[in-house]
């Protein structure tokens with residue numbers, strides 16, 4: 324069958340996989356290929372056990388795989404055979420050298436640019452899907468424009484705004500699609516090609532176009548604003564605990580102002596996930612690079628409050644449990660960084676586990692989707708932590724339960740049974756405010772939600 328367009332995505336991760344599956348689903352007239360250097364990951368994408376858990380993703384992949392969606396490890400062939408190339412490789416925080424702990428590590432991204440250059444014999448549109456520091460497209464263009472065989476490359480920025488756990492819906496019905504391009508004739512032509520792809524299912528008014536630098540920067544700023552809301556409400560949760568105000572009531576009242584809005588105001592144990600922290604650090608690094616130290620300090624405080632909130636949670640546990648956790652068994656309900664995902668990257672539960680172990684507590688972890696990743700995260704404390712599928716079994720004989728992830732199943736458990744099986748006095752620390760505190764209190768637990776009277 325002849326396809327209208329041949330699209331490649333380099334990087335078969337949390338973004339590449341779902342994003343391309345959605346394009347394949349919405350555009351049966353296009354052939355979409357996803358390549359990755361990790362053969363295990365590609366094998367999983369080609370199996371019935373996908374490498375990531377995401378509601379609705381299994382159906383999406385089943386409907387398209389081997390029809391117009393293909394997964395492969397042959398990166399070079401992929402580049403040769405496709406003229407529209409999304410780059411969705413990981414861009415983690417640098418762990419070495421200049422900018423360690425702050426700047427984005429662009430080595431995977433740059434390797435990809437060089438690979439595209441080496442394997443291209445026809446014109447390509449190269450699309451930055453990964454989240455990158457503003458002005459990365461310039462570096463990409465400089466690498467690609469060293470082409471000796473005169474191949475033309477147009478670089479676009481098309482950042483991804485999906486959230487894990489809701490990725491399929493976010494892709495199907497996005498608030499907006501952002502496409503940044505050079506404002507030259509060729510740049511605008513490349514931009515229009517990408518607009519045409521998304522216009523297969525996204526209403527035109529939701530497809531925003533801009534200059535390429537605005538697009539790159541908007542992605543960092545979106546994540547910074549979202550994370551800032553979480554840190555703002557979490558900062559207020561600390562004040563609520565001192566004053567008997569209830570953070571849920573405060574969030575409701577504040578969020579009812581349409582200028583503020585009600586979403587993303589859930590106080591919590593802190594934000595996790597692979598991106599908020601790394602993207603803010605990246606933004607802070609960029610600001611410092613341009614000498615904007617006051618601006619950098621402002622955004623850095625979002626991360627400081629997040630660290631404070633996680634540590635505060637552990638300190639509250641210590642204070643409530645008579646200032647010692649040594650030898651006490653603590654059960655963590657959830658390990659994923661949020662509900663409806665098995666992803667544990669930067670999950671606050673990792674920090675809490677390490678701190679509890681420092682206090683010589685015994686930690687039992689349960690999670691419906693994230694136990695495999697939890698085992699990997701905690702490989703270096705193996706033997707000190709138990710991983711248990713069933714929440715009742717996990718909580719058996721524990722001195723405390725701490726809710727780390729807002730999986731709805733934890734709100735629906737039988738707390739009378741949990742209390743019966745707990746060490747007394749029994750404690751619950753609800754890091755997500757999802758439990759019926761009154762009910763838990765009535766069955767006998769000492770209950771400590773976030774930002775509410777205990």
Ligand code: NAD
Pocket residue numbers: 333334335336337338339358359360361364398411412413414431432434435452453454455483484485486487597598
């Ligand atoms: P990921 O680690 O899940 O996937 C990246 C993939 O790229 C990996 O499978 C890796 O093997 C592959 N890769 C690396 N170098 C390669 C190369 N040279 N050739 C082929 N494959 C290569 O990462 P992710 O979560 O999908 O994130 C990708 C990018 O998207 C990041 O920049 C991230 O900031 C951004 N982003 C992520 C999310 C999210 O929800 N995870 C949302 C929006 C944006």
Ligand code: UGA
Pocket residue numbers: 454483484485486487488546549553586587588589590591592593594595596597598599660661662
């Ligand atoms: C976030 C953004 O929401 C996406 O738009 C963006 O594309 C993505 O980062 C990215 O660039 O990777 P994600 O991290 O998957 O998506 O999940 P969120 O729903 O944003 O949650 C992030 C963290 O904040 C989670 O730990 C969550 O539990 C926490 N959170 C969120 C709160 O503590 N309170 C809230 O009110 C909302």
